[in-house]
Amino acid sequence: MGDLKNALDMIWIITAASLVFFMQAGFTLVETGLTRAKNAGNIIMKNLMDFSAGVIMFWMFGWAVMYGTSKLGLFGTNQFFLSGTNPLRFRNWMFQAVFAATAATIVSGAVAERTKFKAYLIYTVFISAVIYPVAGHWIWNPSGWLKSIGFIDFSGSTVVHSTGGWAALMGAMLLGPRRGKYVKVNGKITAKALPGHNLPLVALGVFILWFGWFGFNAGSTLSGSDARIGIITVVTTLSGAAGAVTAMFTTWFLFGKPEPSMTLNGVLAGLVGITAGCSLVSPAAAVIIGSVAGILVVLSVEVIDKKLHIDDPVRAVSVHGISGVWGTIAVGLFANSGTVRGLFFGGGLKQTGIQLIGIISILLWVCGTSFILFSLIKATTGLRVNEENEMAGLDVGEHGVEAYSGFQIFTTM
């Protein structure tokens, strides 16, 4: 019996981990499609390497920092290099490693089309080895300090998505915008669009991410015999769908036409939004959470891009950072399961308060460390490619390739 249960858990977690792994393809496609053809090879290399180098760092250090024996609830101190032979540890490492890679890869889109490849490699080593694992320790290690005070983030709206989102924000800020993105006309800075080159790849990427998200959320039960697997999948589906619908109508209302790429972002916002509370909310709540996320993701661009002039080519900060915050707060509002009751289910503001503490702590930790990290890289190897390489494209400049050899592509920007 116990054996069979273990076996069931094993195949469920490994299946789920495989699905989460596949999200790497989704991120690669979304980021490639939303940027220009001349940088496609570079985006691909970044995504491939934040996974490949990242997973090796997570094997050496990350897992130990995250799940090793806790020091004051702050970081782990043993199990480096995945020591030991317990089959459960391997299984769990696998599941956690693909989560770490997800956090790392979120950044590549925000810093796309202008970052030195070398600089990105350095960044990716540190987020996988230290920044993400510490955040994860606080929230998911049984002795983590945020866990102890009752912070809830079931599948990682904050741990994974906001962590990625805030690192992305720091990267995009310190890099500065792509050339041609903000133009000064009569003393006033206007944001210009630098359209992505391949919408079908973006769409495919979003579908792959959605597919992978079933593993992401339902796999976070960490058990194949958890009866919540069903409802988690349901709320994940509904929230993503609601995000698509409201994002579409928001763009329709604001810009006159239903905009495909923002609608696709709406799906992701809805999925990020439901991630923290997917085990605790009802289908109706999921529809609300997704709907709000879909609207927020469109509106936040008005601030981040048009007001703050932070150039985030794929909108990673909105999709992961801001929706991550919303999803984490939403636990405090809509949770309704077991002992956890959100504001709307008679639980008062207590849980929401705890959620806010968690959100702010992670924001400070990630922004702080990422700021230092990117600043150090800037001061040493440099963050940005030179103008010539940026104009000609990073594919030629950094990798000596053309992503679409033979195709006539009109590149003047």
Next chain:
Amino acid sequence: MGDLKNALDMIWIITAASLVFFMQAGFTLVETGLTRAKNAGNIIMKNLMDFSAGVIMFWMFGWAVMYGTSKLGLFGTNQFFLSGTNPLRFRNWMFQAVFAATAATIVSGAVAERTKFKAYLIYTVFISAVIYPVAGHWIWNPSGWLKSIGFIDFSGSTVVHSTGGWAALMGAMLLGPRRGKYVKVNGKITAKALPGHNLPLVALGVFILWFGWFGFNAGSTLSGSDARIGIITVVTTLSGAAGAVTAMFTTWFLFGKPEPSMTLNGVLAGLVGITAGCSLVSPAAAVIIGSVAGILVVLSVEVIDKKLHIDDPVRAVSVHGISGVWGTIAVGLFANSGTVRGLFFGGGLKQTGIQLIGIISILLWVCGTSFILFSLIKATTGLRVNEENEMAGLDVGEHGVEAYSGFQIFTTM
């Protein structure tokens, strides 16, 4: 024991549902690739929205109509908004929701390149809320009237595929052909090809669909401990493969060269064909069923496109409607399992007769309601975009985007 069995069923059904979900990506790619570059963004939006809006409708109404307590075997009457907290219901809803979305999405390809986005949205709401669920009720609800008379459609050749196919047929007919599709030369109407723009996307889409079909057919056991899972997967594989082989040879024979995109359609025809009987036929029968489907899909174009002049850009009517009929009849011919014996296994014509009743009932129901629905839309918001938008492409006209920004694309049609 019972708990473990439940858990096993849960992870199997959710894994299968995830695979079926992923078929949405497959449909999107196939339809995008088989149409012109200038409409790629529109096709994507349609596919995204028939899933997103559709799944929300299915949560609100569809499930209730399909699986709620039956009224005279015709439609369900309770469980709206997925009421209740039974984990099995969530699990089952998940599996059924992705089936509903499959039926809905079939239509988008047939009405591609000329339909108003708004009109499509309205259509998709109704097929997901009413048309499909009623069809499903008749056949899959334990009290459905077709079920009661012994109609067999294991995974939905009729419920899902023919339903989608007939709605597609009505849509394509009422819309009329794309401009340039049929040209009058010397008083005779000739069909012209408007070639699709991206064959690799079509191929990837077909592989994704095939992959998802393992969940579609083997998941329809609705149980992880059903020993038929193995053979269902085997016959699904063989029938799809046989469809590819015969479709290829048919094009080779008819047109002088083996045509890739029709061969890819041959796979889908083979898969649709085996869907109804996948739990009841032998591998050899599967090869025959797939082979016939592969030939039929090529031949049927001679009638639908060249004779009837119905413009179905991706051949959805042939692939889903006609192969769906064939697959459903094939149950009556080749079934050979338990108490169900087809014509070739000594069962006489009885089962085939029942199958025909089911096929015709669904055809009448779906064609009737779709005809009314599309006619109403035509009379109100209108079905077709104007000439200018059709020539310039729906991406610019309906969504204000270019799917392949930067690429030099030669569009004169």
Next chain:
Amino acid sequence: MGDLKNALDMIWIITAASLVFFMQAGFTLVETGLTRAKNAGNIIMKNLMDFSAGVIMFWMFGWAVMYGTSKLGLFGTNQFFLSGTNPLRFRNWMFQAVFAATAATIVSGAVAERTKFKAYLIYTVFISAVIYPVAGHWIWNPSGWLKSIGFIDFSGSTVVHSTGGWAALMGAMLLGPRRGKYVKVNGKITAKALPGHNLPLVALGVFILWFGWFGFNAGSTLSGSDARIGIITVVTTLSGAAGAVTAMFTTWFLFGKPEPSMTLNGVLAGLVGITAGCSLVSPAAAVIIGSVAGILVVLSVEVIDKKLHIDDPVRAVSVHGISGVWGTIAVGLFANSGTVRGLFFGGGLKQTGIQLIGIISILLWVCGTSFILFSLIKATTGLRVNEENEMAGLDVGEHGVEAYSGFQIFTTM
């Protein structure tokens, strides 16, 4: 209990088989992307047909030859057409069929851009019906002669990958290089690059292959209750990642810039490398195995392409043949589990010796039979398309289609 265990095995193996099936999409994309746009439709047809026709051959003959009752440990003699009704046999056939298709499909990339479609079809029938099943019989049939002497190839570095690789080598050799690949300048032959046309497809293909490889390796436990599933997935991940990292640095070092497409090949090399020993080695060993594979795959091109002037457009011989050899030897070096101890774990050179016998036997069998097969095809239908079709592209010449209709593609070669 036994029932549940059976059910668990069933869903695990079928899930794994589905993942392995999906690798067909990965191969198609990798090969399509690494060759020129004018041959994309042809590559797709080859990949589709080696699966479709191959799987039907494997149903008729392949399985019987591989797993039928053994004749002298050389080949099987019964169970043609998948006779019998044992559910376990169907399940096992499914898993084996997708492996056979993997071996077959490896060849299409190596012979790309110049092979007659008809010739490829003939080849694919024979590799699926005879060449691969015999190799498989020797190693995986309980009575196979290599199995009896203790040869270990857990998931098929040799059975699947080297078999495919050596057949690819023979095909590429007998075909000769693509026009324009080797140019004589001042009496010296220089290799020229004929760049692939779609790097994003290659990247997606590699991610899909990696995803599928979890099924490939972890599914080879052939049991859902095998506790090794966890570590197998871990080492598969780490080896692929290590291959990417070292391949990247090798290209950086050799050619001055980190080259994306070779880095992507590095992943595949790492994955092929770990395949033989994935159930027997530690994570640290996996990192070493993958690292070596990643370096080897880059270096081997210096010999195969630049010295031997064998034109293998996608580097299938390096990725599958050579990494397969390395992976199989690595079992003899790094195995450390149960009774099997490699050289570095006190087992001496015995296992390595046995591994070498296996490697050489398969090399002789596959090269011998493939050489004869390709020579016979050459002498009868001919292997190569004519110059005109090669210049214009096989899509137009062999299939009468354009893969990217409307796109302006600059093809002078």
Next chain:
Amino acid sequence: MKLITVYIQPYKLNKVKQELFKEKIYKVSVTNALGCGQQKGFTESYRGIDIEVNLLKKIRIEIAVNEAFVEPTVQAIIAGSRTGNIGDGKIFITPIEECIRIRSGETGRKAIG
């Protein structure tokens, strides 16, 4: 001999070709171009950000003809492409001094058709 260079709306190409064929002008060369003219382009919004599209898709046609064919060619082009709306396009006529058919080496008036 004259070289007639024409810019038209893409979707008019088929019509223009048909009109040219009626006049027995079978030899044309076509490229796709981006044009900026009286038709000022349009402002779209991409992901909520304005984007000025002031280079519109055009088709460029080159037709080399003998003098006698200039007028019919021009008329055929106009017949095939005029809608009366801005963006219809332009025709430019430039002199050709020599024309050579690569296949045969023929030159001048004989080579052009």
Next chain:
Amino acid sequence: MKLITVYIQPYKLNKVKQELFKEKIYKVSVTNALGCGQQKGFTESYRGIDIEVNLLKKIRIEIAVNEAFVEPTVQAIIAGSRTGNIGDGKIFITPIEECIRIRSGETGRKAIG
């Protein structure tokens, strides 16, 4: 009337357009081209194999203008595209004998602008 054909570096197109606009030259046609000139191309390595890229990406602009506009147009182009480095590009001026506006049938100097 003259036809001014220009080859420039792709990333200079926006600048050139701006300079032309300053001179009130609003009508231009653009195609993408590959050029081989003093700028000899470069050698890349693709998958470890040398690849000579001796056709570099260029933008080709055609501007038809009346005589009086030739000089300002040339100056604007130079202002917009000169960097002083090899690869800046070339301007070719050829005569136009006739120009026709398809929309209105106007010809000559009136039609060109």
Next chain:
Amino acid sequence: MKLITVYIQPYKLNKVKQELFKEKIYKVSVTNALGCGQQKGFTESYRGIDIEVNLLKKIRIEIAVNEAFVEPTVQAIIAGSRTGNIGDGKIFITPIEECIRIRSGETGRKAIG
């Protein structure tokens, strides 16, 4: 100064470039084009439906040269592209009135090479 405009079969480009190089003509501009000529195109079947492909892929080359180079250029092009089959292509020679090198401002014969 003359502008030599050439249409050739795509796969002849490399050969033509080599022949031009032999004659020390290093500067050329290339675009891809679709041509309709004696080579009537072909009828394909796409998904079982006829499709007339009467615009065939061609390469368009522009070479600006001084008078003395016209003949060698033409010969080199012919040497590189003639097969004797229909579809080999055409060469058109038109006058250039002025040529300007953007980088240096040089004009005329000095600028062209």
